[in-house]
Amino acid sequence: MADGTSGKTAPYLRVAAMMRARIADGTWAPGDRMPSRTDLGREFGVGENVIRRAQELLISQGQLEGRAGSGTYIRSPQKRRPLPRIPSDGQRGGSGIAPAGFEGTWEADSTAKVPAPSAIAARLSIEAGSLCVRTVYEFLTDHRPVLLSTSWEPMAVTGGTLVVLPEGGPLAGQGVVARMAHLGITVDRVVELPHPVLMGREDAQMLGVASGSRATLIERTHYDDAGRPVETADFLVPASLWDIAYDIRLAP
Incomplete structure (x- = not known):
């Protein structure tokens, strides 16, 4: 998905791609709790709303899971x-x-x-x-x-x-x-x-x-x-x- 005016990739998609890369290379392992949205926003140079949208995307794709009152975690793969x-x-x-x-x-x-x-x-x-x-x-x-x-x-x-x-x-x-x-x-x-x-x-x-x-x-x-x-x-x-x-x- 691109920005309708500039043609650039939407910020939340870029952040989601970076998060996905960290999961793939093992920087974030299954079961790890992700840093807070404030810390992630500071690290990626975006607002907390962008972090939230990126996390929601990865949750919908089965790579993250949100736990009420606890935070967002890297989802462990489930066996068939x-x-x-x-x-x-x-x-x-x-x-x-x-x-x-x-x-x-x-x-x-x-x-x-x-x-x-x-x-x-x-x-x-x-x-x-x-x-x-x-x-x-x-x-x-x-x-x-x-x-x-x-x-x-x-x-x-x-x-x-x-x-x-x-x-x-x-x-x-x-x-x-x-x-x-x-x-x-x-x-x-x-x-x-x-x-x-x-x-x-x-x-x-x-x-x-x-x-x-x-x-x-x-x-x-x-x-x-x-x-x-x-x-x-x-x-x-x-x-x-x-x-x-x-x-x-x-x-x-």
Whole structure:
């Protein structure tokens, strides 16, 4: 990108290039905390706003990470991991909070009485605008987000019960199958529909990957034994962090 009047490279792009060079040559190593914006501005001869824009660019490209209240750090490279989509013996695929095959922890934020958008309502076979519990998840390995998910459950199914919140009540964190069983509902089928997508800026920054990079969006829906959908979720799986693996056993 060039300056529209002078044709010169924008200052923040020049600073970003110098920062990128320091990361590449090892001057700044993975895990290092960057100097303050004041110190960097003095060193590079620019204002703090230029430093901020340069850092935001490198964060969007997955080379830096901002930590609230702590500063900006050189992001450590993350290894690709397998994400099996077929459960091993003795497991029930998709029955828990996390996608089958994920090993780690998660953080969740639930909101009740959220009107269902039309696309979600169609997946849940309810009217658009029907009230749901929406839960946003961050799945973590080594304390870093590596997967994102948003789950929707109709309040017509769980409203007014002890299990209305996935992360609250007596069965907190035990997953859709266990919580529905508490209500006398048998969940016996999970359907997944994967779509290729490009990462938006906000999600990419949270996951430490480049904005616009490839990901798989997995639409997962739980059905009860009457064929009624009781929960649906979107899992955002960055291609740079995960290999989605299908291990399908053939009948003898």
